[in-house]
Amino acid sequence: MRPTRFPDERRMAAFRAEGHWQDRPLDYFTERAARLWPDAVAVVDGDRRLTFAQVYRDALRLAAALVERGVRSGDVISFQLPNCAEAVIVYHALHRIGVVANPIVPIYREREVRFIAAQARSRAVIVPGVHRGFDFVEMYRSIAADLPDLDLIVTTDPTPHQGAESLASLIDDVTDEQVERVRALPTPDPDDVCLLLYTSGTTADPKGALHSHNTLAFENRSMIDTFELTEQDVIFNPSPVTHITGVNCALMLPFVLGAPVVLQDVWDSRVALRAIREEGASFMIFATPFLRGLLEAARETGLETPSIRYIICGGADIPDALVTEADERLGTVTRMYGATEGPSVTSASVADGPDLRQHSDGRVLSPTEVIVVDESGRQVETGQVGEALWRGPDTFLGYLDASLNDEAFTDSGFFRTGDLARFDERGGIHIVGRIKDIINRSGEKISAFDVENQLSEHPEVVEVAVVAGPDPETGERGCAFVVTREQVDLPLEEVRTFLIGRGVAIQKVPESVFVVDSLPKTASGKIQKFALRNYTRDRTTAPEQMATTSVVAVHER
Known part of the structure; x- marks a missing residue:
């Protein structure tokens, strides 16, 4: 199999000249x-x-x-x-x-x-x-x-x-x-395709992403350099080995680094905590549900995790409060932004300081380039929100279905992520949701991520996802799906009072609240928001991705 799309020859030569691609299979x-x-x-x-x-x-x-x-x-x-x-x-x-x-x-x-x-x-x-x-x-x-x-x-x-x-x-x-x-x-040939990995399903249609030996080798060396990993480290991996995180952390990184990986198949937070302590695990990358579970287990047992040097947490739906508490209790926690198409685009290390680690998605990991653009493709000012685009030595080569590539890349080789982001004055990037995570309420654009970040701090909320649902008057309304502690009810008026009390504009307050016993997720733990959006439009038959999710209560204005 040959790639359907290479980076341009000039950048390929630059990657080699600068040592990013070392042409090793x-x-x-x-x-x-x-x-x-x-x-x-x-x-x-x-x-x-x-x-x-x-x-x-x-x-x-x-x-x-x-x-x-x-x-x-x-x-x-x-x-x-x-x-x-x-x-x-x-x-x-x-x-x-x-x-x-x-x-x-x-x-x-x-x-x-x-x-x-x-x-x-x-x-x-x-x-x-x-x-x-x-x-x-x-x-x-x-x-x-x-x-x-x-x-x-x-x-x-x-x-x-x-x-x-x-x-x-x-x-x-x-x-x-x-x-x-x-x-x-x-x-x-190090430029040959060696990995065909389908996107994990946060959108309805998985797409086959192509990586070469060179893109994956650089990705793993980048992690080693960024987090100063050595053969004395011990990697803990509960993420599926069939997901880009597991491919890198469990299947590849140990052999580049010379360090062992501890595998966990069925997620159990207490088993994970015990394995980390017994094996002296020091480095791990996983999604928010794993971090939340590990923190809960540490709270319940009172056990400490002195071996942990880094917990890297990926995904845009990471509440600030969760990162801050986990950083204090478990070990150094830092966010990472990436995807199947580019595994580690931004992150932060201890040297970057706790504020950048806990309250942003980190800095751009050079030599990867990230720009934030408006709808016309022009770069926006610092602090303004637009679509994040990236390109770098670990950016995938294109999709197996070549018809997807023209829309996926700009003419200059930047990957169009579909993620909304902004840069702050320090160079930290903030991923504030997906383009589809915008709620268009009577023409006013509302970020679902902003509402999720606030509502996640309600004392009864364990997990939350906010999506756009149909509304006959405003076009779209905010629909909050919440998992609560012990399935307690969470009335709409309580959500409204809580959010307004935290300074959230009334226009951003969800007009529908669904209390559920679980949220549909990908194998790597990311919430499948398309399934929730589908459910708001057709409640007669739950989408396949929500087949195991039962709705405990519904509150609507």
């Missing part, structure tokens, strides 16, 4: 880690511990087995695996033979998987057997007729499954001669 880092730190622990998966040498050995053997079954450089192989050691081995095996890795989040089912695997033209899939009560092998067998490129189903389950091969058998059955032939294969 990702397999270079796997081999290097096994050579430099052969006996050091690379992966902690429950009671299992794999060294760098063991991961590299099994990755080579799996790569050899795949080559024997006809897999070739440029093919796409999908894996839909939980956070487990096998996912790490699979990822590195694919890069050894120049395959495009296509992680698919485990919560996806027939509809999403059919779309992704068909568009990607996946040659093989690697899945659990039965995981959390769901039979993944049977799902792929049931849709195989719709996937004409699919030749091989591999399962990590030791129990035999009809129509699938065992991952363990593939690794065990190759010969030393076959492994040596794989070792001798040419290394991939």
Whole structure:
């Protein structure tokens, strides 16, 4: 597979000349880690511990087995695996033979998987057997007729499954001669696509983003430089390894850095707190729900986390009060702004000071460039809100569906994010929501993020999302979806009194309040606001993404 869109030749040359792209394929880092730190622990998966040498050995053997079954450089192989050691081995095996890795989040089912695997033209899939009560092998067998490129189903389950091969058998059955032939294969071109990752669904239609060896290698070295990481650090990763955060933190960063990763599959905040303390975890990146849960567990148990050097929290919906308390109680907390299309665009370190870390989304991580523009594409003044655009060495190459690229990029190569942002006088950036998060009430534009940030500090509110809903008189109205402590009710008048008491303009006060027992989220923990917007327009049938969400109470003006 070749990229559908490269950065322009001039910037590619600049990335190389300035050392941002070092033209090393990702397999270079796997081999290097096994050579430099052969006996050091690379992966902690429950009671299992794999060294760098063991991961590299099994990755080579799996790569050899795949080559024997006809897999070739440029093919796409999908894996839909939980956070487990096998996912790490699979990822590195694919890069050894120049395959495009296509992680698919485990919560996806027939509809999403059919779309992704068909568009990607996946040659093989690697899945659990039965995981959390769901039979993944049977799902792929049931849709195989719709996937004409699919030749091989591999399962990590030791129990035999009809129509699938065992991952363990593939690794065990190759010969030393076959492994040596794989070792001798040419290394991939660092500009080749190595990762096809679909956006995680905060919009209705996932899009396949393409990354190269060079973009991902720079991204990981950028994290090491920004946060001064060393091989003495221990990475904790509860984010799905099939999401861009998990791909980088769990599958790639340990091998660039020489430090272990501690995996957690099923999120349990108390289990996470215990693992962090027992393993001495020092570095982690995750979304707001993980941070909130970890803080709650620390409050409830009274346990401290002295090993934590950095908690990096991503996503625009991070209340200031949450970051401030977590920073004081858990360890240094800083925000990070990025996406599948550009994993770390802005952040802040200890050197930037607590105010920038706690009350902004950080500074632009050079050499990435970020500009904020108005609707006509002109840069706005400091303090003014506009759309954030970025470009840099870790910016993706484009979408698999090339028809999306003209709209996604400016002529000068900036990615149009759809995020609303403003810069402050210190150079800190503030992500204030999505363009679609604006409520157009009688022509007046209201930021949903501003309302969420205030309402999140109500003592009974655990989580909140505000979206635009239809209104026959004003066109749109603010609709607040709130999760409350112990599902207590939260009447509209109480919301109104609370917000006005905090100095919020009356026009910004939501006119609908939905008390729910949970909010629909992506696998990485981001709220699927499109599902909430859909629900405000059609309440007769809850959207699929809200199938597990029950509405406790509804209050409307």
